[in-house]
Amino acid sequence: MSDKIPGFSTLAIHAGAAPDPATGARATPIYQTTSFVFDDVDHAASLFGLQAFGNIYTRITNPTTAVLEERVAALEGGTAALATASGHSAQLLCFHTMMQPGDNIVAANKLYGGSINQLNHSFKSFGWNVKWADPADIATFEAAIDDRTRAIFIESLANPGGIVVDIEAIAALAKAKGVPLVVDNTMATPYLCRPIEHGADIVLHSLTKFMGGHGNSMGGIIVDGGSFDWSASGNYPLLSQPRPEYQGIVLHETFGNFAFAIACRVLGLRDLGPAISPFNSFLILTGIETLPLRMQRHSDNAKKVALHLSGHDKVNWVSYAALPEDKHHALQQKYMPKGAGAVFTFGVEGGYEAGVNLVSKVELFSHLANIGDTRSLIIHPASTTHRQLTDEQKTVAGAGPDVVRLSVGLEDVDDIIADLDQALSG
Numbered sequence: 001m002s003d004k005i006p007g008f009s010t011l012a013i014h015a016g017a018a019p020d021p022a023t024g025a026r027a028t029p030i031y032q033t034t035s036f037v038f039d040d041v042d043h044a045a046s047l048f049g050l051q052a053f054g055n056i057y058t059r060i061t062n063p064t065t066a067v068l069e070e071r072v073a074a075l076e077g078g079t080a081a082l083a084t085a086s087g088h089s090a091q092l093l094c095f096h097t098m099m100q101p102g103d104n105i106v107a108a109n110k111l112y113g114g115s116i117n118q119l120n121h122s123f124k125s126f127g128w129n130v131k132w133a134d135p136a137d138i139a140t141f142e143a144a145i146d147d148r149t150r151a152i153f154i155e156s157l158a159n160p161g162g163i164v165v166d167i168e169a170i171a172a173l174a175k176a177k178g179v180p181l182v183v184d185n186t187m188a189t190p191y192l193c194r195p196i197e198h199g200a201d202i203v204l205h206s207l208t209k210f211m212g213g214h215g216n217s218m219g220g221i222i223v224d225g226g227s228f229d230w231s232a233s234g235n236y237p238l239l240s241q242p243r244p245e246y247q248g249i250v251l252h253e254t255f256g257n258f259a260f261a262i263a264c265r266v267l268g269l270r271d272l273g274p275a276i277s278p279f280n281s282f283l284i285l286t287g288i289e290t291l292p293l294r295m296q297r298h299s300d301n302a303k304k305v306a307l308h309l310s311g312h313d314k315v316n317w318v319s320y321a322a323l324p325e326d327k328h329h330a331l332q333q334k335y336m337p338k339g340a341g342a343v344f345t346f347g348v349e350g351g352y353e354a355g356v357n358l359v360s361k362v363e364l365f366s367h368l369a370n371i372g373d374t375r376s377l378i379i380h381p382a383s384t385t386h387r388q389l390t391d392e393q394k395t396v397a398g399a400g401p402d403v404v405r406l407s408v409g410l411e412d413v414d415d416i417i418a419d420l421d422q423a424l425s426g
């Protein structure tokens with residue numbers, strides 16, 4: 001191999017993988033085993049003491065999952081990664097590593113509805129507080145940060161509204177305050193946007209969506225950007241103080257620029273347990289091999305559909321950053337110039353009833369609560385994903401009564417448009 005750094009498409013196929021040393025198998029094998037035999041007692045002791053890397057038990061590491069972790073770390077430009085059972089469990093383990101009871105997360109109010117619930121309700125029972133800020137107004141982040149803030153949390157491209165966030169501006173604030181910036185990059189994927197290059201410290205994904213890409217496997221991942229100094233403030237004791245269960249080692253001191261990924265694994269995943277199945281790691285790895293092709297086609301199809309809907313007499317507005325008149329277009333050109341992804345919202349004439357009617361009439365589109373499938377998907381957030389939120393939270397989150405969300409698939413775009421036209425005409 002030459003010294004040239006491989007391009008994105010090459011990494012999507014090869015990063016982390018090699019022919020299986022035992023069998024020569026070219027595709028990454030599925031190591032469907034719970035546990036791994038030790039060479040001898042000393043080997044076992046060194047694995048348990050974190051003095052050697054290796055496999056003990058699939059809750060903590062697995063060779064198929066390790067390839068997935070290395071591949072996503074390479075695609076995001078991070079130092080290491082930890083895969084988990086779902087996007088939500090990646091969020092749980094990430095914040096578990098940063099937070100103590102009484103601490104808070106300053107989060108963008110434009111997030112996936114499930115993340116708003118997780119922060120507003122479940123995380124509160126751990127004593128972790130949330131303070132909401134508006135990603136369109138950086139001053140609201142600055143105002144919300146206090147001496148118990150341990151993380152800033154945003155989505156690069158916010159679900160459901162097609163909102164592009166000014167990552168560099170928020171990263172600069174995070175750096176000035178000594179707080180890590182955590183970016184959920186699920187909707188953009190590293191093909192469209194690489195938040196670490198714009199100053200993010202940690203990147204999260206629901207691998208369930210575009211990374212796996214085929215609507216068949218749940219997964220999540222935490223990517224360590226390797227940039228944050230976990231010891232400077234003393235506010236991250238899991239990383240900066242001796243760990244009694246590991247002979248008093250200090251994780252940040254021992255593991256340096258990949259200490260966060262290690263801490264999420266050897267403290268969070270070990271004790272809270274949401275491990276991804278090796279079979280899902282295999283399916284997601286296979287999906288990632290075609291990520292660049294799929295994301296480009298998703299984005300190209302979505303732009304054509306958005307342009308069509310913006311001229312439709314049953315549609316009042318379209319929120320899609322790739323449209324030149326969209327208020328996020330300049331940020332899209334800066335952060336994701338190859339395209340604005342598959343997902344966008346529009347307002348159907350006739351409000352709540354018309355939204356419910358549309359999702360009942362589509363035939364090619366599937367009415368379900370997911371994004372990032374090869375198939376085109378549709379949902380009316382106010383009656384489904386966002387129904388637990390108050391009316392005010394729904395509107396703030398971009399899920400008002402007339403809002404319909406599409407995840408435009410990889411079918412022929414003429415068929416996608418024809419299906420929406422027939423459903424809107426009814």
Ligand SMILES: Cc1ncc(COP(=O)(O)O)c(C=O)c1O
Binds near residue numbers: 184
């Ligand atoms: C942007 C975003 N983040 C996180 C999640 C949670 O991921 P999962 O469903 O894999 O737990 C979702 C799920 O829809 C999402 O859209």
